[in-house]
Amino acid sequence: MDDTRLPELGPDIWEASLQTFTTVAIALFFGVLLGTFLGLVLYTTRAGGIFANRPVFVVLNFLVNFFRPIPFIIFIGAVQPLARIVVGTGFGIRAATFALALAAGFFISRVVEQNLFSVDPGVIEAARAMGASRIRVVATVLIPEGLGPLILGYTFAFVAIVDASAIAGVVGGGGLGSFALRYGFRQYDPIVTWATVLILIALVQLGQLLGNVLARRIMRR
Amino acid sequence: MALVEFRGVRKVFEPTKRGEKPVVAIDGVDLDVEKGEIFGIVGYSGAGKSTLVRLVNALETATEGTIVVNGREITGLGERELRKVRLDIGMIFQQFNLFSSSTVYHNILYPLQVAGVPKAERHGRIAELLSFVGLLDKAKHYPDQLSGGQKQRVGIARALATNPALLLADESTSALDPETTQEVLALLQRVNTELGITIMLITHEMDVIRTIAHKVAVMENGRIVEQGPVFDLFSDPQADATRRFVSTLVEQGPAPRTLEHLRERHRGRFVTIALREGSVPQSELFAELVAREVRFELVHGGIEDVQGRTFGNLTLALEGDPAQVEAAVAALRTKVDLTEVD
Numbered sequence: 332m333d334d335t336r337l338p339e340l341g342p343d344i345w346e347a348s349l350q351t352f353t354t355v356a357i358a359l360f361f362g363v364l365l366g367t368f369l370g371l372v373l374y375t376t377r378a379g380g381i382f383a384n385r386p387v388f389v390v391l392n393f394l395v396n397f398f399r400p401i402p403f404i405i406f407i408g409a410v411q412p413l414a415r416i417v418v419g420t421g422f423g424i425r426a427a428t429f430a431l432a433l434a435a436g437f438f439i440s441r442v443v444e445q446n447l448f449s450v451d452p453g454v455i456e457a458a459r460a461m462g463a464s465r466i467r468v469v470a471t472v473l474i475p476e477g478l479g480p481l482i483l484g485y486t487f488a489f490v491a492i493v494d495a496s497a498i499a500g501v502v503g504g505g506g507l508g509s510f511a512l513r514y515g516f517r518q519y520d521p522i523v524t525w526a527t528v529l530i531l532i533a534l535v536q537l538g539q540l541l542g543n544v545l546a547r548r549i550m551r552r
Numbered sequence: 553m554a555l556v557e558f559r560g561v562r563k564v565f566e567p568t569k570r571g572e573k574p575v576v577a578i579d580g581v582d583l584d585v586e587k588g589e590i591f592g593i594v595g596y597s598g599a600g601k602s603t604l605v606r607l608v609n610a611l612e613t614a615t616e617g618t619i620v621v622n623g624r625e626i627t628g629l630g631e632r633e634l635r636k637v638r639l640d641i642g643m644i645f646q647q648f649n650l651f652s653s654s655t656v657y658h659n660i661l662y663p664l665q666v667a668g669v670p671k672a673e674r675h676g677r678i679a680e681l682l683s684f685v686g687l688l689d690k691a692k693h694y695p696d697q698l699s700g701g702q703k704q705r706v707g708i709a710r711a712l713a714t715n716p717a718l719l720l721a722d723e724s725t726s727a728l729d730p731e732t733t734q735e736v737l738a739l740l741q742r743v744n745t746e747l748g749i750t751i752m753l754i755t756h757e758m759d760v761i762r763t764i765a766h767k768v769a770v771m772e773n774g775r776i777v778e779q780g781p782v783f784d785l786f787s788d789p790q791a792d793a794t795r796r797f798v799s800t801l802v803e804q805g806p807a808p809r810t811l812e813h814l815r816e817r818h819r820g821r822f823v824t825i826a827l828r829e830g831s832v833p834q835s836e837l838f839a840e841l842v843a844r845e846v847r848f849e850l851v852h853g854g855i856e857d858v859q860g861r862t863f864g865n866l867t868l869a870l871e872g873d874p875a876q877v878e879a880a881v882a883a884l885r886t887k888v889d890l891t892e893v894d
Contacts, residue, residue: 378568453649460609461663461714462638465631471662475653549653 335522340514344523347510348530350424354506355496355534358431359489365432366439366488367481369395371469373444381455381465399437403495406434407502427504431495439488446480447473479550486542490535497531507531553623555718555750556591556608558583561617563603563774577603579774580617585752585767587717590744592765592782593754594797600774601754605720608752609641610634622717639667642711642749646723648703650695656682656706657691663713681709685739701732708739712747719743721753725760737763758801762786762858770794786858787828805893806852806867814851820871822893823881824853829861832887840887844880846872867893 337344369391375381376388401409407430411421418425450473458472459465474481500509507527515524563578577600585591595601606612607619610626618627626637650659660681664674682688685705695703704724711719721740725733741764743749753765761768761782769779770793777791786802789795795804805824806814814822827834841848848868855864870877884890 451647451649451652453645453647454651456611457643457645457649457710458651458662458666459611460638460641460643460720461666461710462635463662463666464635467666472651476651478653 335520336514336518337520337522337526340523343514344507344510344526344530347505347507347527350499350504351493351496351506351508351531352534354424354428354431354499354504355489355492357428358435358492358496359485361432362435362439362488362492363485365436367443369436369440370443370447371473373440374447375465375469375473381459381468395437395440398434399441401434403430403434404498404501406430407498411502422503424499424504424506426502427496427499427506430502431492431499434495435488435492438491439485442484442488443481446484447477449480450477479546482542482546482549486539486546489538489542493531493535493538554584554620555587555622556583556585556752557618557620558607559618559620561607561619562615563600563607563612564615576774578607578614581774581776583769583776583779585718585750587750588744588748589766590740590751590753590764592761592768593752593771594756594758594761594768595754595771595793596756599771601771602722603774604771605722605752605754608718608720609638609643639714640716641718641720642714642716643720643722644704644707644711644724646726648695648700648707648727650703650706650710652695654694655691656687656693656695656698659695659706660710660713663710667714669714677713681713684712684742685709699732700728701735704728704732704736705739708736708743712743712749717750719749719751721751723755724753726755726757733760734763740764758797762801770797783829783858783861783863787861787863802856802863802865803853804865805891810852811893814867814869818849818851818869820847820849820869821877821881822851822867822869823884824865824867824891824893825884826889826891827855827862827864827866828889829863837884837887840883841870841880844872844876844883846870846877846880 372391373388373395376384378385407427410430410433411426414426414429415421418429420426454472454476455468458468496506497508499506500512507530511524511527514520515527558581561578561581562576565575565577567574581604593601593604603612607614608621614627618625621637622640624637626634629637651662657678660678661674664677669677679688682691685708687702687705690698690702695706698706725736728736737760740751744751753760755761765782767780768782768785769776770791771777772793778785778794785794786798789798825837848870850866851869852867853865855862857863870880881890
């Protein structure tokens with residue numbers, strides 16, 4: 332225990348944690364917005380969907396399949412030029428957050444699409460039979476009926492975002508990932524490494540708990 | 553003028569995958585559903601009846617032919633216009649299709665919101681509907697807290713919310729047990745008689761047709777093979793499909809296996825007589841046998857009631873002097889439909 336620098340790194344670990352929290356929170360927020368939109372488009376435009384549109388579906392399906400499997404450590408570098416245009420810089424926490432939000436969007440689009448399959452197509456048909464417009468059906472039937480599973484899906488995505496956020500250090504994005512690498516792994520200080528692990532576990536557990544409680548409330552069981 | 557009119561309607565589903573053949577779901581259907589009647593459509597699954605009923609509220613669009621609903625041709629209308637048409641047509645489903653995340657109250661509120669019913673009127677209307685279906689105390693319940701029969705009653709209340717002229721019932725009792733089925737059918741009958749709402753009802757259960765339908769169309773392979781008043785189809789089915797459906801309720805005679813067992817237990821000559829409304833009284837038929845000293849035993853069959861009218865097939869085992877039996881059979885033939893059972 333004498334050879335760990337953990338006690339003196341207190342302020343740094345706190346700062347790294349804050350960076351991870353903000354990066355994850357912002358990426359989750361924008362990822363959910365983008366992913367939900369893309370997921371809804373995927374779900375409703377596929378054959379038999381209420382906005383069935385083959386060209387739109389095929390193009391979007393290809394885009395999502397193209398970007399989603401790129402390992403985040405490569406993705407973050409690959410979208411650097413785009414980050415410069417959108418957030419004004421290719422480095423630091425802003426670029427890292429941008430890349431993370433974008434990757435999360437593609438990831439969440441699939442999660443949303445798949446969770447919407449749990450919505451009974453019968454209720455969509457019933458609403459249509461009542462004379463509701465298609466956009467109204469999406470807003471007032473599809474989303475509310477699928478909300479429970481969607482929240483579980485977002486929670487799943489949250490854990491994946493926390494995981495990917497550790498790579499933010501690649502573009503100087505800071506956070507617990509680069510902290511653990513710099514002060515734990517490279518300094519042969521496993522105590523520091525494990526301290527960050529504990530913080531991340533706490534973060535993931537907290538998020539998972541929140542998601543489960545919310546989903547259960549909405550699904551009422 | 554009929555409330556629903558089909559003329560030469562065809563519906564072809566284009567294949568979703570290359571190399572597959574298009575599916576002809578509806579193949580030249582002519583149909584008239586008059587205002588105020590309960591019109592049953594019976595057929596096996598895949599006969600096209602679900603598609604047929606969805607053509608009425610344009611959840612499916614016809615490939616060919618014209619469909620007129622309430623005096624308005626709906627074929628070729630745009631989505632916006634079709635939504636208005638749908639407001640005047642209620643629909644209930646086999647699996648009820650209630651919004652599981654909404655209470656009973658909010659399920660019934662939904663069509664009122666869609667139809668733009670003023671806020672002040674909504675609450676009263678929902679209470680009225682809930683009391684009509686007998687579920688006033690369940691307003692705050694969620695669908696998964698209700699039994700199947702209760703769910704369908706909510707479905708009916710929801711479908712009636714906007715005072716439609718027509719109610720489409722898609723296998724509305726097929727997921728229910730026999731007792732609940734009767735309850736729901738009784739409710740549908742009230743919808744028809746008390747509210748004057750025309751009902752188009754599709755089912756694969758002949759019992760449902762017998763219980764509440766006035767007219768029936770039998771569907772097979774996307775075509776209507778026979779249609780007419782329910783009693784006529786029961787008493788004198790023409791098409792093979794109709795006969796098969798009628799025989800699910802009223803057997804035309806003993807099935808081969810049953811006959812084997814009957815032969816083991818009864819001697820004599822087997823004949824089946826068809827009793828119909830207005831045919832010779834049974835007493836007269838039996839007197840004919842007694843007069844010739846022909847002993848007879850009722851071995852199979854029974855009398856059914858179809859919409860208050862008698863209907864049945866009886867299989868008799870006749871014993872006695874062969875010449876007398878022959879004479880008795882000849883005498884019966886002059887009075888009723890008689891078939892020899894071999």
